[in-house]
Amino acid sequence: MLASLRGILIAAIFSITIIMVTIPIVFFALLRLIPIPAWQHMLNPCLDACANFWIWVNNAQQNWLLPTRLEIEGVGNLDPKEWYMLVANHQAWADILIVVRTFGTRIPGVKFFFKRSLLWVPVLGLALWGLDFPSMSRHSKAAIARDPSLKGRDLERTRKACARFRHHPVTIINFLEGTRFTSEKHQQQGAVYRHLLMPKAGGLAFALNAMDGQLHQLLDVTIHYEGGIPSYWDYVRGNVKTIRVQVRQLPIPADLLGDYEGDPAFRARFQQWVNTLWQQKDETIEILSQRQ
Numbered sequence: 001m002l003a004s005l006r007g008i009l010i011a012a013i014f015s016i017t018i019i020m021v022t023i024p025i026v027f028f029a030l031l032r033l034i035p036i037p038a039w040q041h042m043l044n045p046c047l048d049a050c051a052n053f054w055i056w057v058n059n060a061q062q063n064w065l066l067p068t069r070l071e072i073e074g075v076g077n078l079d080p081k082e083w084y085m086l087v088a089n090h091q092a093w094a095d096i097l098i099v100v101r102t103f104g105t106r107i108p109g110v111k112f113f114f115k116r117s118l119l120w121v122p123v124l125g126l127a128l129w130g131l132d133f134p135s136m137s138r139h140s141k142a143a144i145a146r147d148p149s150l151k152g153r154d155l156e157r158t159r160k161a162c163a164r165f166r167h168h169p170v171t172i173i174n175f176l177e178g179t180r181f182t183s184e185k186h187q188q189q190g191a192v193y194r195h196l197l198m199p200k201a202g203g204l205a206f207a208l209n210a211m212d213g214q215l216h217q218l219l220d221v222t223i224h225y226e227g228g229i230p231s232y233w234d235y236v237r238g239n240v241k242t243i244r245v246q247v248r249q250l251p252i253p254a255d256l257l258g259d260y261e262g263d264p265a266f267r268a269r270f271q272q273w274v275n276t277l278w279q280q281k282d283e284t285i286e287i288l289s290q291r292q
Helices: 002-031 037-065 095-103 116-120 124-130 141-146 153-165 183-188 201-210 232-236 264-289
Strands: 069-073 084-088 110-112 171-174 217-225 242-251
Touching (some): 095 110, 095 171, 116 124, 201 264
Parallel strands (some): 084 217
């Protein structure tokens, strides 16, 4: 009973704070529609302040109300005025909450690509739109075959989003697996890694190139849930005993910027770099899973 009440309380605070911050977010976002670049740039700190308030409140309530122990390693000196690319393994709905708890406001405002259908979720969709999170439709191969004009549409959205991000420090979050880890998906892919799905290198390569060298710090985040991957309800009820997070700050070499689609040699080199990163992450999860 106590765990259920805790879960209801945390979920309620999440919902209330989203509503609270969405009102000023939409207000400032509408003002930013005025096509004057200096005016638009001036409003970005106001939007960041709204997002940081949400982060502070929800980090505080998780720290106060949840018995979950968060063990974090590797977070060194961070600069909220720097641009970061953050990559992480993806297992649960709680992943983004854990990332935000790990870094708080020590990094600039996080941006991640979300499914376009979320724009129609009441309140949440408005907040995502107002904070300039880029949306993706992820058309299937069959849909593209029926309508070839769909091909490249998401890449164009990525290009436009990254163009906006160049004017204001951001942290772009990329879950390279593209979907949450499950045993079924793992087996379908041939279980190349012990704890991970295959990474999708193309989106990362395109984002780095679209940012034109402005992203030169990579935050490699590895998350491990002790006792197995939880549902969102498991997490907010406090059923997760320990969550281990390891962070590595890595440079993004200049030779990782290139034409992923048109240059086969660059594509092979970039895929090798991502595969090496993922192999190291898989080994890290194995080590974290053996800790008591």
